[in-house]
Amino acid sequence: MNTEKNIEFFDINFWLGENYISKKYTLFEEDACEILLKRKVDNKINFTLISNFLSYFYNPKAGNDLTSELIAKDEFKQAGASGVLFMEQDFFFNPGGFESWLHKRYERGFRLLKLLPKTHKYPFELSLFNPFYEILNSYNFPVMINIDELDITGNKNIEWDKLAEIADLYDNMPIIIEGGQSKELMYNCYLLSLLNNTSNIFIETHNLLGFNQVEDLANFKGAGRLIFGSCYPFFNDNLAVSRILNSGLDIKDKAKIASLNFKGIIDNIII
C-alpha cells in the first residue's frame, strides 16, 4: 500500500433496518447489499459491521436474530458484512447463559457487543455488569458504547470515571467510545484523560468534529486508538472517509484508523 487510494475502510458503525420514526433513515434489508457494494466502489469501505434498528427500537434478541440471518447470506458475505450484537436483557435474569450465547453469536459472524444502558435500561457499571465483563475480557471481545448512553440526565453529565474503572480492571477488553449526538461532548479534556490513563479505550471517528481533533488525538496517544465509523445513514459516509483521507496524518496512520486497528482487535478475539 503506498497511496491513499489504496486505503480500505472497515466501518464499525452502520445502521440497517426499519427506523420507525424516520423513513429517511430507514434502510430496508433488500436494499442494503446494493448500498454496501456501492460504498465498496466509492469509498473502499470493504468491511462493515451491521447494527440493526430492530435491536435498538424493538428487541435486542429479535434484532440480533435478524442480523444473524442477513450476514449468513452469500450476498452480505460478499459485501463484507458482519454483525454487531446488542446485549439481551434476559442475561440479567440468567447470567449463566451469556458465555455460550457469545460463542454462538461469534460463530455466526458477530464481532462487537454494543451496550445501550440508558435506552434499554440496564446497568453498565463495574459492580453490576462485571459477570459479563469477566467473560468478554477473557475472550478479548470488544464492546462499544455511545456517550449519550452514559448521560443519564441528558444534560451532559457523563460518567467518564466509570469507563476508566472498567477499562482498568478489564484491560483485555477493547472499549470503543462513540461520540453521540451532542457534539459538545467531544470538546473536553475527559477524552484526553481517558486515553492517557487506559490502554484499551478507543474512539470511533465519525463525529470527531472539532478542529484538528483527529490529528490531535492521534498525536497524543497514537493513531492506534482511533477506529473508523461512518454512522450511516445519519451521516454521509463520504464525509467520514474524506476526513480521514484528508487528515494531516501519514499514510500508515490513516490506514490504521481506516481499518487496521479494528482488524487487529477482531484478530485478537480468542473464542
Add this chain to the structure above:
Amino acid sequence: MFSGSLENLAKEYVIIDTHLHLGALSYLYMPSNNDENIINLLKKFGVKKAVCATHGSLSSINFGSDELPGILEKYADFLYGYFVFNPNFEESSLKTLENYLDKKYIVGVKIHPSWHFCYPYDKRYERFWDFIQERQVPVLTHSWNPDVPNKAQKFSDPFAFEDIVRKFPNLKLILAHAGGRGDMLYKVITLMEKHSNLYVDFAGDIFVPGLIEEYVRRIGSKRLLFGTDMPWVDIRFQLANVANLEVAENDKRNIFGINASKLFNLKI
C-alpha cells in the same frame, strides 16, 4: 461523488467561510486551537476570504472589542469581522458598533440571543434593529431549535425573527445553522420562502443527508452560505459536505463563495 483531495476544490470554486470563530473560550479546549493554526488550515484548503466573530467578543465586552482590530489587521485582505452586539450592554455596545462600522474590515454584525440570554424582539434589541436598518449591514444571528435540552436555545428560535424581518424588509439577516436540529431545519425553508431578506448558513454539525438539496430545490441557492463554525467543526467536514451535494455546479459555486462575495461586498 467528490472523492479527490479537498485541497483541489479551490481550483474549481471560490471558497469564502462566512462563519468561524477565533480566540480562546474557557470551556472549549482543543490542543491545536490558535488563530494561526486555524487561518493556516483555511488557506491550505483554498479558502479565499473568511468572516469571523471572536469568542472574546461574544463572552466579554471591552476585551473582545479591544482585541478584534489586532486580529483582523494581522490577516488583512483575508480575514474580515463581525462586530458582536451585546444587548445586555445596549448603550455601550451600540456606541462601539457605530465606531466599528467605519472600519473596512468589519463587514457585518453578529448577534447571539442564546449566548446573551435575550430574545431578539426584547426591548434591549429595539435600537439595534433601527440602527442596522439605517446602516444596511448584514446581520448573522445564531439560530436553533428551541426544543432541545439546552434551554438557552429558546432565545434563538428562528421564528422569533419573523416579525423583525417583516418590519425591516431591507435587513439582510443570516440564520446561522439553519435552525440547528430536527424539524426546525426544514421549517426554516418555509420561513425563507416567505421572507426574501433571510439568508442561511449550515455552519456547525448540520450534516443531515439531503438537507441542503431540499433548500436548493425550494428556494434556490442564492441565499445559502458556506460557513464552517471553526474551530467547533473542522473545515474538512464542511468542504466534503458541500462538494458532495447533489445539486448543479452553479449552485455549488453560489454556496461556496459567490453569494458571500455579493452579500459582504468582498472582492475575489
